[in-house]
Amino acid sequence: MTTGITLEIPAKAEYLSLVRAVVVSAAALDPAVEDQRLEDLRLAVSEATTNAIRSHANLGSEERITIRCGLTADRIEVEVQDRGPGFNPENITPVGPLDQPGRLNYEGGFGIPLMRVLADEIKINSADEGTTVQLVVYTPPSNESS
């Protein structure tokens, strides 16, 4: 990452809007990034941070969540790192369509699929000591950069 910021937040839902605002403001420093891509990033980061907060809540951990946002010539990279108990991404069962009988009984299951659609790249590294989600959004070449 050539330029970037790091944010550490308590694992509390009240900080979600702050994370979204900071990450999108940082990404918007690249004038070539289109508004729709900023919206994609805003939602993807919110989903990753929500999952991180949930993982801490389940653990009862006081540990903070770290969000790193970096800009390079051709991409925006965001990492959301928690210290929760981790999970196996391979074990996530795809949820069925909402008009499928019984599907309404389950309100969740959208977060990771949304991140996969919204980001150009996503990597999930999870272990017993925590999970790191890396989101990448490609940016078009800027006229100002060489």
Add this chain to the structure above:
Amino acid sequence: MIGITEQFRDNWVLLQINGEIDMATGPQLRQRIVQYVQEGHVNIIIDLTEVDFIDSTGLGVLIGGLKRTRSHDGDLQCIGLSESLKEMFKLTGLDAVLTEQDT
């Protein structure tokens, strides 16, 4: 915090939401929906015109509301979706179950 204003029309409750619906604010909306259904107001319209952000937690609240109202022979519908919200509803399949009515 989100702002919620209510209007009663015939047998419908119209909720106008202002703000962002996420893990922090979703429980507030969920609580209101539960309260309406308990009071017998099982037909709910949610106006999202002033909502500029909703994440999967917010979608979960809407799905929970739909399930709750339908289990009492009611319904829940969303109106006033921005283009980005329409796209999100489409991505998640919510457009198939939460009928949108253009105002």
